[in-house]
Amino acid sequence: MGSGLSLTPDLQSLPSCCRPYLHITTEQSHLHIMPNKEILRRLYEIIKPYRPLLGIAMVCMILHSAFTTAQAWILKPVIDDMFIEKDMNMLKLLPFAIFFIFLMISMFNYCYTFLLEKIGQSIIQNLRVRLFEHIHKQPLSFFHEHSTGTLISRVISDVTLMQISVSNALVNITKDFFLVLFLLIFVFYQNWELALITFILLPTAALPIVKFSKLFRQFSTRTQEETAKVSDRLYETITGNRIVKAFSKEKYEVDRFQDQVNALFAIVLKDAKYRSMQHPLMHTIGGVAFSVIVWVGGKEVIYDGASPGTFFAFLVALIAAYEPVKNLSRINPLIQQGMAAATRIFSILDIEPEIRDKDGAVPLQPFTTRIDFKNVNFSYDKDTQVLSDVNLSVPSGQALAIVGHSGGGKTTITNLIPRFLDIKKGSITIDGTDIRDVTLSSLRSQIAMVTQQTILFNDTVQNNIAYGDLNASIEEIRKAAKAAYALDFIDNLPNGFDTIIGEGGARLSGGERQRVSIARAILKNAPILILDEATSALDTESEREVQKALENLMKNKTTFVIAHRLSTIKNCDRIIVIKEGKIVEQGTHDELLSLNGEYEVLYNMQYK
Ligand SMILES: Nc1ncnc2c1ncn2[C@@H]1O[C@H](COP(=O)(O)OP(=O)(O)O)[C@@H](O)[C@H]1O
Ligand SMILES: [Mg+2]
CATH class of the missing domain: 1.20.1560.10 (ABC transporter type 1, transmembrane domain)
Structure with missing residues (x-):
């Protein structure tokens, strides 16, 4: 046995x-x-x-x-x-x-x-x-x-x-x-x-x-x-x-x-x-x-x-x-x-999410009037202050450009609006409501973002665009692609809208990737728009096409534009210049040039 x-x-x-x-x-x-x-x-x-x-x-x-x-x-x-x-x-x-x-x-x-x-x-x-x-x-x-x-x-x-x-x-x-x-x-x-x-x-x-x-x-x-x-x-x-x-x-x-x-x-x-x-x-x-x-x-x-x-x-x-x-x-x-x-x-x-809905958070009402930054301070760690006393009021429908040297805090400012980061002091309000009093999902549903690094998923073109609105019909998706100047190249892909675009959109060119992500933002149709160096990674020719797509996206939106090339923001309603976490100048392009200050330095660096 x-x-x-x-x-x-x-x-x-x-x-x-x-x-x-x-x-x-x-x-x-x-x-x-x-x-x-x-x-x-x-x-x-x-x-x-x-x-x-x-x-x-x-x-x-x-x-x-x-x-x-x-x-x-x-x-x-x-x-x-x-x-x-x-x-x-x-x-x-x-x-x-x-x-x-x-x-x-x-x-x-x-x-x-x-x-x-x-x-x-x-x-x-x-x-x-x-x-x-x-x-x-x-x-x-x-x-x-x-x-x-x-x-x-x-x-x-x-x-x-x-x-x-x-x-x-x-x-x-x-x-x-x-x-x-x-x-x-x-x-x-x-x-x-x-x-x-x-x-x-x-x-x-x-x-x-x-x-x-x-x-x-x-x-x-x-x-x-x-x-x-x-x-x-x-x-x-x-x-x-x-x-x-x-x-x-x-x-x-x-x-x-x-x-x-x-x-x-x-x-x-x-x-x-x-x-x-x-x-x-x-x-x-x-x-x-x-x-x-x-x-x-x-x-x-x-x-x-x-x-x-x-x-x-x-x-x-x-x-x-x-x-x-x-x-x-x-x-x-x-x-x-x-x-x-x-x-x-x-x-x-055990890591409690630092940023979450507070008790009694209410949905944010549809955006109508203005976004205000009051004495906004922010730091990533205790030692270095990244933003100090930023005051800003952006009326609905305005296109606000944020310019400044690299590392000045431009991206940080825009990350505060959808609460990707939370401010340490001061307040940010939308139509007078503090963004920390509303639910994260209602806040973020009113904001669309296009950044320098396009994030696309290894899925079809159609699904990547539909990420902006999962209930959108194919007609709406096509319309968004058209407004983003992406329809022509998408139709030329081997399977059109059903083409799988590879990890991170690897099978598309930089400009094409950016236009797909713009189509996604157009489909989302959020009233507040954040563009962070959306064209900076592109060559001049793709930039021109993406720029046209962005103009369609910006129609009737309140926009924060961060742009490396000043030529792309000349037409913005207002430009603010950020230096070491502070707003040092603001005004229109012509006003700023006449100040002979920081903006002029940036301008001359690019054009002289
Ligand atoms: N995750 C992070 N942790 C610590 N410091 C950061 C982080 N991200 C950015 N910074 C610092 O914050 C400052 C502002 O960065 P950023 O807002 O990205 O500048 P900009 O977009 O104007 O180039 C920089 O000095 C940068 O080094
Ligand atoms: Mg940046």
């Missing part, structure tokens, strides 16, 4: 590659230390909705353990009644009984394995969506602090690591606990003296686990840090492959990558050393325990006339009970990794 040795096939079948190392990053500096108790409490919160299913799975696991114990129990009649007593009735009965026990073990095994998988996968899906939602609630500053790779790793691999850990822990705690419990009861019932010896000896085999746990958590964290650096190099060089090529830095990048991979290798190898040592150590200690038991038990059978069946049943039960203890050594590193992953996930979920 060799099957007694492999009583936990489910654990054995868990692939050792269950540790998706790629894209795991830890920003230890951002992580608060979370006590184990706190992690477990929060994991329990996550598992809680699945308690009914979990209950069924647990009953299956307990029954599985009971029938596994019966496997050992049936050995006694097999040996004593069949082999020694040569009982014919038993010969007929026992094979059926054995088959029945095996069948039950298999059935309950199937049930709890599937149920646990279902619970685990449900947790994964829910947690991913929760993280996704949470990340998208965060303001701009959050994304300045957390790299893309890190966030992707939280949603993909950390969630998986955590689930593997939770499923394993559940199996180990419930099924293996009951298995060991039942087997020990059985063992005591069979021979309490031997059982007592076992009880003292066997736990020593688990000592290495206790010793190694801390090490594994450390190794896991360091492995994940080094892996993060590998994936960061990968991510940067793949997305930046054009620059790598242009500067012929392939060899340089390969060397850097090699160094990083070597660093990872070193730490993984250390981890592997202890990982490989843990089990053999346990096995050696276990060997000592078993030798003593066979010696004592053998003596009892030989000298004291104990039944061989009892002893065999005892021994098989012990071997079976030893299996879960051995498993501990294998899942221990997994659990340590899972706990570390859970800490990282919770640390993201």
Whole structure:
């Protein structure tokens, strides 16, 4: 009955590659230390909705353990009644009984394995969506602090690591606990003296686990840090492959990558050393325990006339009970990794979005009259003031140009209006209502933005434009494209509006991308418009076309235009000049030129 040795096939079948190392990053500096108790409490919160299913799975696991114990129990009649007593009735009965026990073990095994998988996968899906939602609630500053790779790793691999850990822990705690419990009861019932010896000896085999746990958590964290650096190099060089090529830095990048991979290798190898040592150590200690038991038990059978069946049943039960203890050594590193992953996930979920609807926020009424900045101050960090005392009043329908040297704070000003950033002092009001008193969605629904970096999704042209209004009909989308001077080139694409435009719109030229994003803004038809260097990245010819598209977009809108080339803003109603976070001049183009001040300097830089 060799099957007694492999009583936990489910654990054995868990692939050792269950540790998706790629894209795991830890920003230890951002992580608060979370006590184990706190992690477990929060994991329990996550598992809680699945308690009914979990209950069924647990009953299956307990029954599985009971029938596994019966496997050992049936050995006694097999040996004593069949082999020694040569009982014919038993010969007929026992094979059926054995088959029945095996069948039950298999059935309950199937049930709890599937149920646990279902619970685990449900947790994964829910947690991913929760993280996704949470990340998208965060303001701009959050994304300045957390790299893309890190966030992707939280949603993909950390969630998986955590689930593997939770499923394993559940199996180990419930099924293996009951298995060991039942087997020990059985063992005591069979021979309490031997059982007592076992009880003292066997736990020593688990000592290495206790010793190694801390090490594994450390190794896991360091492995994940080094892996993060590998994936960061990968991510940067793949997305930046054009620059790598242009500067012929392939060899340089390969060397850097090699160094990083070597660093990872070193730490993984250390981890592997202890990982490989843990089990053999346990096995050696276990060997000592078993030798003593066979010696004592053998003596009892030989000298004291104990039944061989009892002893065999005892021994098989012990071997079976030893299996879960051995498993501990294998899942221990997994659990340590899972706990570390859970800490990282919770640390993201714990970041309260700094900018959110305040209690009692009301929808912003449709914009009619004016936008006012009063003594607006802003800084990204405590030390450097980026905007100081900006006062500005923009009546509805005006086109306001913002000019100034790079780094003056132009982009920052425009990011304050849709509350991508929140001001530190002063107020911004729309028709007299403070923008912090209205809901974010109603505020942002009245603002359209076109920036220098066009953000397009790897989808069809049509869907990219429809992002401005998901209910728009194809006629409205075509109309928007026409107004954005994009209809001609779109119709010439291989599949017209159904052409997939590649990651970030990679299959379109810069000017085409910009016109698609203008069409998107036209479709949105928001009363307030922000144009941040919308034509700066373009050559003169595309700029001219995009400029025409922008003029259509700006019709009847209140517009904030930031432009690098002053020629494009000459016709704006008003121009403000920003220098080091302050408005230093304002007026029309001609008025400003006649001041012979900052504007004239900027103008001369471009035209003289
Ligand atoms: N995320 C950020 N964190 C810290 N400082 C920033 C951040 N973004 C911009 N800054 C700083 O704020 C200042 C104004 O930047 P910005 O508004 O982008 O200028 P402009 O658009 O006029 O070129 C610059 O000194 C810039 O270095
Ligand atoms: Mg800027």
